[in-house]
Amino acid sequence: MPDFSNKRVLVLGLSERGAAACGLLRRAGAEVVAADPAGPAPRARAEALRAEDVRVLANAADAAGEAIDLAVISPEVPPSLELLRELASRGVAILGELELGLQHAKCLTIGVSGTNGKETAARMIEHMLAGDDRKVLRGGHTGCPIGLVADQTADVDFLVFQANALQLEPARAVAPSVAVLLNLYPDYADRFSDHREYVRVHARLFEHQQAFDWAIVQSEAWKELREVLPDPPAKVITFSAKDPKADLYLDRGLILSRLSNWEGPLLDTAQCRVQGPHNAENMMAALAVGRALRLSLESMVSSLKAEEPLPHRCEIVAELDGVQFINDSKATNTGALQQALQTVRSGEGGQPNIWLIAGGRERGGDFHSIGPLVSQRVKGAFLIGEAREKIRSAWSLFTPCTLADSLLEAVTEAAKCAVSGDAVLLSPACSSLDQFQSYQQRGERFCQIVKSISRGAAVANPNINGSF
Numbered sequence: 081m082p083d084f085s086n087k088r089v090l091v092l093g094l095s096e097r098g099a100a101a102c103g104l105l106r107r108a109g110a111e112v113v114a115a116d117p118a119g120p121a122p123r124a125r126a127e128a129l130r131a132e133d134v135r136v137l138a139n140a141a142d143a144a145g146e147a148i149d150l151a152v153i154s155p156e157v158p159p160s161l162e163l164l165r166e167l168a169s170r171g172v173a174i175l176g177e178l179e180l181g182l183q184h185a186k187c188l189t190i191g192v193s194g195t196n197g198k199e200t201a202a203r204m205i206e207h208m209l210a211g212d213d214r215k216v217l218r219g220g221h222t223g224c225p226i227g228l229v230a231d232q233t234a235d236v237d238f239l240v241f242q243a244n245a246l247q248l249e250p251a252r253a254v255a256p257s258v259a260v261l262l263n264l265y266p267d268y269a270d271r272f273s274d275h276r277e278y279v280r281v282h283a284r285l286f287e288h289q290q291a292f293d294w295a296i297v298q299s300e301a302w303k304e305l306r307e308v309l310p311d312p313p314a315k316v317i318t319f320s321a322k323d324p325k326a327d328l329y330l331d332r333g334l335i336l337s338r339l340s341n342w343e344g345p346l347l348d349t350a351q352c353r354v355q356g357p358h359n360a361e362n363m364m365a366a367l368a369v370g371r372a373l374r375l376s377l378e379s380m381v382s383s384l385k386a387e388e389p390l391p392h393r394c395e396i397v398a399e400l401d402g403v404q405f406i407n408d409s410k411a412t413n414t415g416a417l418q419q420a421l422q423t424v425r426s427g428e429g430g431q432p433n434i435w436l437i438a439g440g441r442e443r444g445g446d447f448h449s450i451g452p453l454v455s456q457r458v459k460g461a462f463l464i465g466e467a468r469e470k471i472r473s474a475w476s477l478f479t480p481c482t483l484a485d486s487l488l489e490a491v492t493e494a495a496k497c498a499v500s501g502d503a504v505l506l507s508p509a510c511s512s513l514d515q516f517q518s519y520q521q522r523g524e525r526f527c528q529i530v531k532s533i534s535r536g537a538a539v540a541n542p543n544i545n546g547s548f
Contacts, residue, residue: 094115120138159249188257217239258369333348435460
């Protein structure tokens with residue numbers, strides 16, 4: 081573990097992750113200067129940091145004149161920032177908050193990355209380990225930055241951490257004992273020059289592993305990973321809901337294994353509470369981690385069967401007169417939307433039965449490429465937010481598209497159109513940050529609107545089948 085005693089460290093980006101990095105550095109004995117390139121830090125956060133003896137600058141540009149030994153950056157701060165270039169030219173090392181936290185970990189680490197499903201898979205792995213009497217912590221996700229838990233790892237067996245592409249971008253020596261890559265859909269087009277660069281960033285989770293470590297990778301993502309990392313050093317297990325040649329694969333709802341001394345059926349996904357091919361892949365990834373760590377199959381299966389769906393992920397919030405209202409606000413890219421469309425129950429005779437609410441702030445991705453699936457599943461789309469015109473241009477050949485000025489308008493109009501057997505699905509394929517503070521707030525607003533519709537319908541018809 082590096083010695084930060086009497087080092088002056090600049091932390092850039094004062095989100096929850098940046099603030100946690102400040103606290104970790106102070107506990108390690110560093111002198112910490114902090115600033116946010118996006119503007120002055122929120123008053124409450126700045127005051128909390130000053131209470132920890134962190135010097136908070138009003139303007140990040142003021143840091144240019146500071147004598148700095150190390151710069152630590154939050155994921156929202158691009159490495160291309162001019163200030164970072166200037167610091168690098170002076171020989172100042174640049175470290176991401178994720179790598180800083182992992183440097184302080186005193187136990188084995190399990191890293192989970194990919195475009196979609198990270199929190200679900202990481203939580204499954206955490207619960208499986210705990211169910212097999214292993215001491216485990218989980219960090220890196222929203223609300224629990226790695227800097228908050230790194231100090232607590234001396235007394236645990238494993239630290240399970242989630243890492244998105246922005247956290248991996250500045251990483252140079254991350255080397256988990258077990259690394260998981262769930263999938264690679266187009267994302268963060270505003271940050272990376274092309275999809276290949278996005279794949280290359282995810283390769284950083286694997287390139288410093290050793291021969292005794294494990295790489296657990298979705299079969300389709302494995303092919304892309306090999307293009308930028310031809311010879312991964314770790315032992316590899318592949319999984320897929322589509323590729324029957326993967327080490328773990330899906331066949332009519334059964335997760336099957338062809339791994340040596342572990343052949344045959346492992347889990348019937350119909351007996352699980354989380355559903356859909358994407359969740360089957362999350363379970364395959366978790367089972368592969370358990371196999372690598374020699375957990376009991378019986379305890380793993382028991383844990384996975386008990387796993388509850390996370391909020392805002394294909395969450396059925398109500399069924400009103402035969403119409404399901406589904407909150408998938410976490411779907412912030414087209415890959416997640418694709419998974420949702422494949423998960424929602426089918427219409428009678430395979431006909432389209434989804435009234436889709438999509439749109440927000442674009443995060444990259446080809447809306448047109450998902451058009452054929454939209455035509456198969458979607459009766460009509462109600463489009464909101466900054467990207468609505470772009471989405472309408474991409475989808476208007478595949479399904480009727482209606483522009484809405486608000487989420488309230490979109491949900492209300494979709495509910496009017498829906499009939500028994502249909503689903504009203506919020507799966508935006510976009511960030512929420514044009515109209516909401518987070519995907520959670522967007523999902524909660526959707527639930528509130530549906531609840532008001534349900535109450536109104538119940539008043540009109542007390543026998544109606546509505547539930548929350």
